[in-house]
Amino acid sequence: xxxxxxxxxxxxxxxxxxxxxxxxxxxxxxxxxxxxxxxxxxxxxxxxxxxxxxxxxxxxxxxxxxxxxxxxxxxxxxxxxxxxxxxxxxxxxxxxxxxxxxxxxxxxxxxxxxxxxxxxxxxxxxxxxxxxxxxxxxxxxxxxxxxxxxxxxxxxxxxxxxxxxxxxxxxxxxxxxxxxxxxxxxxxxxxxxxxxxxxxxxxxxxxxxxxxxxxxxxxxxxxxxxxxxxxxxxxxxxxxxxxxxxxxxxxxxxxxxxxxxxxxxxxxxxxxxxxxxxxxxxxxxxxxxxxxxxxxxxxxxxxxxxxxxxxxxxxxxxxxxxxxxxxxxxxxxxxxxxxxxxxxxxxxxxxxxxxxxxxxxxxxxxxxxxxxxxxxxxxxxxxxxxxxxxxxxxxxxxxxxxxxxxxxxxxxxxxxxxxxxxxxxxxxxxxxxxxx
Amino acid sequence: xxxxxxxxxxxxxxxxxxxxxxxxxxxxxxxxxxxxxxxxxxxxxxxxxxxxxxxxxxxxxxxxxxxxxxxxxxxxxxxxxxxxxxxxxxxxxxxxxxxxxxxxxxxxxxxxxxxxxxxxxxxxxxxxxxxxxxxxxxxxxxxxxxxxxxxxxxxxxxxxxxxxxxxxxxxxxxxxxxxxxxxxxxxxxxxxxxxxxxxxxxx
Numbered sequence: 001x002x003x004x005x006x007x008x009x010x011x012x013x014x015x016x017x018x019x020x021x022x023x024x025x026x027x028x029x030x031x032x033x034x035x036x037x038x039x040x041x042x043x044x045x046x047x048x049x050x051x052x053x054x055x056x057x058x059x060x061x062x063x064x065x066x067x068x069x070x071x072x073x074x075x076x077x078x079x080x081x082x083x084x085x086x087x088x089x090x091x092x093x094x095x096x097x098x099x100x101x102x103x104x105x106x107x108x109x110x111x112x113x114x115x116x117x118x119x120x121x122x123x124x125x126x127x128x129x130x131x132x133x134x135x136x137x138x139x140x141x142x143x144x145x146x147x148x149x150x151x152x153x154x155x156x157x158x159x160x161x162x163x164x165x166x167x168x169x170x171x172x173x174x175x176x177x178x179x180x181x182x183x184x185x186x187x188x189x190x191x192x193x194x195x196x197x198x199x200x201x202x203x204x205x206x207x208x209x210x211x212x213x214x215x216x217x218x219x220x221x222x223x224x225x226x227x228x229x230x231x232x233x234x235x236x237x238x239x240x241x242x243x244x245x246x247x248x249x250x251x252x253x254x255x256x257x258x259x260x261x262x263x264x265x266x267x268x269x270x271x272x273x274x275x276x277x278x279x280x281x282x283x284x285x286x287x288x289x290x291x292x293x294x295x296x297x298x299x300x301x302x303x304x305x306x307x308x309x310x311x312x313x314x315x316x317x318x319x320x321x322x323x324x325x326x327x328x329x330x331x332x333x334x335x336x337x338x339x340x341x342x343x344x345x346x347x348x349x350x351x352x353x354x355x356x357x358x359x360x361x362x363x364x365x366x367x368x369x370x371x372x373x374x375x376x377x378x379x380x381x382x383x384x385x386x387x388x389x390x391x392x393x394x395x396x397x398x399x400x401x402x403x404x405x406x407x408x409x410x411x412x413x414x415x416x417x418x419x420x421x422x423x424x425x426x427x428x429x430x431x432x433x434x435x436x
Numbered sequence: 437x438x439x440x441x442x443x444x445x446x447x448x449x450x451x452x453x454x455x456x457x458x459x460x461x462x463x464x465x466x467x468x469x470x471x472x473x474x475x476x477x478x479x480x481x482x483x484x485x486x487x488x489x490x491x492x493x494x495x496x497x498x499x500x501x502x503x504x505x506x507x508x509x510x511x512x513x514x515x516x517x518x519x520x521x522x523x524x525x526x527x528x529x530x531x532x533x534x535x536x537x538x539x540x541x542x543x544x545x546x547x548x549x550x551x552x553x554x555x556x557x558x559x560x561x562x563x564x565x566x567x568x569x570x571x572x573x574x575x576x577x578x579x580x581x582x583x584x585x586x587x588x589x590x591x592x593x594x595x596x597x598x599x600x601x602x603x604x605x606x607x608x609x610x611x612x613x614x615x616x617x618x619x620x621x622x623x624x625x626x627x628x629x630x631x632x633x634x635x636x637x638x639x
Contacts, residue, residue: 014635076482088548088587098632126491126532127588129601130630162480167491167530170586184487184516186529202485245550245591252592287549317591319550330549337548337586343529427557431570434547434557 005255006231006239007215011099017134019141022102029102029147031218035110036155043114047217050225051237055092056082056173056210057286057314058390059303062217068197069115070205078206079112079120080196081214082178086125086170087286088337089317092241093211095253097124097131100215101138107214109148109159110221115207119160123178126167136163170341174389175208176200177343188345189389212241232258236302244270246320247277258302262292265301266320277322281405285314287334288394290401291321326421327406328413331398332360336434338395349392352383356399361434363410366418373410377403458524458535461505466515470496474515486516490526494533503534531585539574539581541619544598547584550591555609559595560584562612580616593631602627 010016010025022028035043048063069077081104085093097104108120124132139161142148150158164182171177172187179201181187200206216238220228229237236258242265245251249271256265262284266272273279281291284301289312292299299309306313321330335357344350359376362368380396380403387393403410412420427433466474474493481488493515497508504527506520513520527533534542545551545560560571563582567575574581590596593605599619604627607615618626 011632017636085589086587089550089591091589091591094589094630095632098630125589126530127585127598130603130633134633134636160480164488165491165495167494168532168585169530181491182488183485184490184526186526202482243591245594246553251550251594283549319553319591321553325553333547333549333552340586425553425555425558427561429561432557432561432564 003255003257003260006219007100007103007212007241008095008253008255011095016099017101017138019102019138019145022100026100026103027222029106031221032106032109032113032147033153035113035221036153036157040114040116043110043221046225047114047220050220050228051235052213052216052220052228053236053303054210055212055216055240055315057087057288057312059313062209062213065197065209066111066115066207068195069207070198071116073205075204076119077115077117078201078204079108079115079117080175080178080182080201080206080208081108081120081122081211082173082175082208083122083124083128083131083211084166084169084173084178085128085211085315086173086341087288087315087317088334089243089245089283089286089319090315091243091245092253092316094128094131095241096211096215097128097135101135102142103215103218104135104211105139105142105148105161107217108161109152110217111207111209111214112159113157115205117207118158119162121162121164121182121201123164123166123172123182125172126165129165132163132165139163169343170337171343171389171391174391177389178208179206186343188343189391191388233300233302233305236304240301240316242269242301243315243317244320245317247274247322247325248272248320249274256301259300261298261300262318263297265318266297270320273320273322275322277324280321280323280325281327282321283317283319285312286317287319287337288312288390288397289314290397291405293405324421324423324425326364326419326423327402327409328360328364329419329421329426331402332357332364332434334398335360335395338391338398342391342395346387346392348383348386349395352379352392353395355379356383356395360399363413364419364433365430366413366416368414370411370414373403373407373414376410456535458504458506458509458527461501461507464497464501464505464507464511466496466511467500470500487518487522490516490518490523491530494523494527498533503537505535537574537578540579541599542581542583544583544585544588545571546586546588546590546594546596546598548587550587551594551596554594556595558609559597559607559612562609563616566613566616579620590630599624599627603630604628605631 052062053059169187172181176190177187196206254269279294303313339353339357380399383392383396477492478489493512509523513523571584597604
């Protein structure tokens with residue numbers, strides 16, 4: 001735990017969100033000043049050398065993404081910042097935007113310069129209205145101080161940053177769906193290719209980056225690619241924010257390097273399991289990834305190591321489950337989410353999500369039959385890989401993963417005709433237990 | 437009929453006569469203040485992409501009238517220069533737009549995993565018992581609407597309730613009855629807001 005936070009070092013201090021504080025304590029806008037003296041291509045090279053990987057979930061190298069953005073085109077280019085943080089268990093971007101908004105604004109400006117864009121849109125989810133108010137006020141201050149707008153630092157570079165408020169759609173976090181939503185349509189994903197780097201917002205070349213990714217860019221400009229890469233293990237450089245929630249004593253956002261193990265995150269950072277019960281399983285990267293068991297706790301929480309252990313780091317939203325959690329209920333709760341949030345474009349996800357939910361509800365109520373288990377497995381497998389975006393895979397994963405690891409619980413629900421683990425924190429009446 | 441041999445296909449029970457159309461509503465027009473805000477917002481998009489401002493335009497209309505009527509959607513369509521059908525297409529997709537009247541306080545209880553692990557199902561149950569309404573309903577006085585929503589992105593302060601644009605964090609089931617009484621007595625001052633936002637709320 002000798003790691004010293006760089007992204008969230010000051011978040012707890014009073015007025016950490018103000019421009020004055022940022023200038024005084026975080027060498028504010030020096031990264032941008034430095035970037036504007038460089039060639040755009042050199043910035044991309046430096047980001048590539050730093051090994052910065054996208055923090056939104058896929059872990060794709062950011063420098064590569066920027067390099068793919070079409071250069072020789074008369075069309076304008078765009079940066080879209082994905083602040084539609086909706087993955088269950090994830091709340092890291094919330095902290096950054098709320099307590100360190102200028103880091104994001106600076107990151108937007110630098111990335112605009114790097115890919116040759118003049119406009120960045122921050123697509124923020126509709127529920128984060130209080131965050132949006134802060135960001136809007138701070139963007140205004142950045143304009144007044146000359147860090148945004150026309151001819152920044154006399155370099156001739158113009159940059160605008162605008163806020164765009166979403167209206168409650170999980171699917172808008174998918175990059176092409178986000179672009180559709182920004183264009184004023186329903187947030188439904190597009191067929192890829194063409195990728196946004198070629199034809200994105202308004203059919204112009206676009207880079208869509210997560211908030212945390214963009215916040216790392218000023219740090220690379222300030223301290224260099226080598227410093228950044230050394231903060232973590234190989235190919236997983238830089239600081240990482242982990243969101244720990246569920247049955248832990250101190251849920252919250254913790255910044256660590258990616259060689260920290262899941263055990264350290266749960267027991268050292270988050271204080272261990274609530275009520276000192278035993279750990280049953282963890283979801284390491286937001287609700288869309290497979291579960292890990294307690295014997296895998298010593299896995300380092302890096303993109304590569306978690307993948308090797310059979311799951312994904314995703315958005316680094318750790319949901320900790322103690323031994324009171326019924327796994328059929330867990331799958332049902334998550335499928336209620338996916339059923340509700342499916343955008344409806346692809347049939348396997350739209351219909352299959354609903355079928356999965358109904359089957360799980362039937363099992364959880366004790367009305368399930370033995371053949372339902374095979375049906376569940378069959379339906380889930382017919383969603384995976386058959387949809388335009390990763391949503392379908394995400395919806396099937398909780399079912400397949402819990403069935404693989406806890407099949408005995410499913411069978412017990414069928415055999416005993418009731419839920420075998422009715423915890424006291426769950427609803428007493430069926431109406432509130434996901435029955436609608 | 438069923439598309440899957442083993443599964444009941446729910447919309448088979450649905451007839452198009454049951455479709456809920458938008459409420460026609462009174463003639464609608466933005467107040468000059470909202471018109472100015474819209475005209476300002478639309479400039480942040482390229483001139484030929486007015487449709488990008490549609491969510492903002494709908495928020496303004498909803499703020500002015502509480503919910504979106506067919507008249508309001510027509511007005512938005514005129515502002516955006518698109519068809520009313522395109523506006524309704526968008527309205528019907530996003531969960532934060534209401535097409536029916538809602539109460540003064542819309543209680544959105546987060547029901548997704550991290551909140552549910554700490555008793556969100558019980559929170560809805562208690563709020564429902566206290567108010568005498570089911571999720572999705574508005575109480576007879578038009579003060580409260582109870583809704584269940586999916587992940588609000590504040591899992592560390594579970595269970596979370598969003599009330600209109602404000603937040604209330606860490607609402608345990610046994611505080612629910614008092615929570616409602618407090619809102620009745622003190623209004624918006626009851627809400628804890630986002631814990632990260634403390635100092636700004638004080639000023």
